[in-house]
Amino acid sequence: MYTQGLDLVPKGEKPEAPKSEEEARLEAAFQRKIDEEIRIEPTDWMPEGYRRTLIRQISQHAHSEIVGMLPEGNWVTRAPTLRRKAILLAKIQDEAGHGLYLYSACETLGVTREELYEQLLAGKAKYSSIFNYPTLTWADIGIIGWLVDGAAIMNQVPLQRCSYGPYARAMIRICKEESFHQRQGYELCLALAEGSPEQRRMLQDALNRWWWPVLMMFGPPDKDSWHTAQSMKWKIKRFTNDELRQKFVDAVVPQAERLGLKIPDPHLKWNPERGHYDFGEVPWDEFWRVIKGDGPCNRQRMEQRRRAWEEGRWVREAALAYAEKRRRRQQSEAA
Amino acid sequence: MKGWPLYEVFIRPRNGVAHRHVGSLHAPDPEMALELARDLYCRRGEGTSIWVVPASAITASRPEDKDAFFEPLEKEYRHPSHYNIPPDVKNM
Numbered sequence A: 001m002y003t004q005g006l007d008l009v010p011k012g013e014k015p016e017a018p019k020s021e022e023e024a025r026l027e028a029a030f031q032r033k034i035d036e037e038i039r040i041e042p043t044d045w046m047p048e049g050y051r052r053t054l055i056r057q058i059s060q061h062a063h064s065e066i067v068g069m070l071p072e073g074n075w076v077t078r079a080p081t082l083r084r085k086a087i088l089l090a091k092i093q094d095e096a097g098h099g100l101y102l103y104s105a106c107e108t109l110g111v112t113r114e115e116l117y118e119q120l121l122a123g124k125a126k127y128s129s130i131f132n133y134p135t136l137t138w139a140d141i142g143i144i145g146w147l148v149d150g151a152a153i154m155n156q157v158p159l160q161r162c163s164y165g166p167y168a169r170a171m172i173r174i175c176k177e178e179s180f181h182q183r184q185g186y187e188l189c190l191a192l193a194e195g196s197p198e199q200r201r202m203l204q205d206a207l208n209r210w211w212w213p214v215l216m217m218f219g220p221p222d223k224d225s226w227h228t229a230q231s232m233k234w235k236i237k238r239f240t241n242d243e244l245r246q247k248f249v250d251a252v253v254p255q256a257e258r259l260g261l262k263i264p265d266p267h268l269k270w271n272p273e274r275g276h277y278d279f280g281e282v283p284w285d286e287f288w289r290v291i292k293g294d295g296p297c298n299r300q301r302m303e304q305r306r307r308a309w310e311e312g313r314w315v316r317e318a319a320l321a322y323a324e325k326r327r328r329r330q331q332s333e334a335a
Numbered sequence B: 001m002k003g004w005p006l007y008e009v010f011i012r013p014r015n016g017v018a019h020r021h022v023g024s025l026h027a028p029d030p031e032m033a034l035e036l037a038r039d040l041y042c043r044r045g046e047g048t049s050i051w052v053v054p055a056s057a058i059t060a061s062r063p064e065d066k067d068a069f070f071e072p073l074e075k076e077y078r079h080p081s082h083y084n085i086p087p088d089v090k091n092m
Helices: A021-035 A048-067 A069-073 A082-107 A113-121 A138-156 A165-193 A197-216 A228-233 A241-258 A284-294 A298-311 A313-334 B030-041 B063-070
Strands: A269-271 A276-278 B006-012 B020-026 B049-054
Touching: A048 A069, A048 A082, A048 A113, A048 A228, A048 A298, A069 A082, A069 A138, A069 A298, A082 A113, A082 A165, A082 B020, A082 B030, A113 A298, A138 A165, A138 A197, A138 A241, A165 A197, A165 B020, A197 A241, A197 A284, A241 A276, A284 A298, A298 A313, B006 B030, B020 B030, B030 B049
Parallel strands: none
Antiparallel strands: A269 A276, B006 B020, B006 B049
């Protein structure tokens, strides 16, 4: 579903050590490639900081896709029609797929799948704050598709041109599929908007709860985002968090109006001089609380992931034992 | 996954074009790698044929040897643009 411009440096990470002459030469050549828009591929030389930043960003992105299945999974058995149920299942399956593309891209940087998974399950890895909010009504499923996936697209489209080849290629696949997610969500919202007064109230309530958390998806404001400048120089990132947030607000306000919804922000107003919507301050205290593990559903999400991992253990082991048995049988037949 | 080796996945979108590398996945054996590749990379009719190859079976060239390995000498004469043909000569 999406990467948050978190740019959080894990505790204890040390600043770069002084560089040798050889390293400085390699780094200059590396930056020249980036400036010329030549993609970096897994076996190419890259600065340690670039590798670390990418591992952090791609793994956070992958974890977000995987955890992102949980809030939607909550509604599979309660979807109102068979069509909606099939759509929701397909969307959730896509999220699993996106997580797997991204884990694969991350592994090309020299980290193993087990390490990444262990980091998530041990609660050491970050994932998008948005998935720590509950899905209370069916309207939430529409709002997630329209706004959460809409924000994801805003974030991910520039990542298709990310300087790291495997990440950019994964993003191309993901963006293609994400468009379905957004459109089915808006269509669901439209059905509720054209429904009974109660359905319209339900939709407005969902928007009221999700609006600010969705704006947090673009990450902290630029003034608090530590890595932005370096990530922009390395072309891992092409736009800042605040630029993307503004683009998103400008895009979705007319869409909300079309649904007859009111954006829950008294400061939201078109500014003809800027050619953009002005909007109120995002509640950043809440953002930091959720990121640090204290959102409405953080514990539940991690518990569910751990349980799924533990309860699936016998399947993974049985598959491996079966593969081994077959390999041996083939060997003895050949002998 | 512990002990599940890495497979590289190649897909032919339709007859008449070559298989193309699309990504990788972990699987316990080649048969399951094929099924997982179908679920992971062909959810929307992206392929008519899949190859899976254990990543360990691939021998790759070294990026640091790139220049010497691929272009040992200037051989411009191998390219058609190297040859000057008068403009009045047609169909060349």
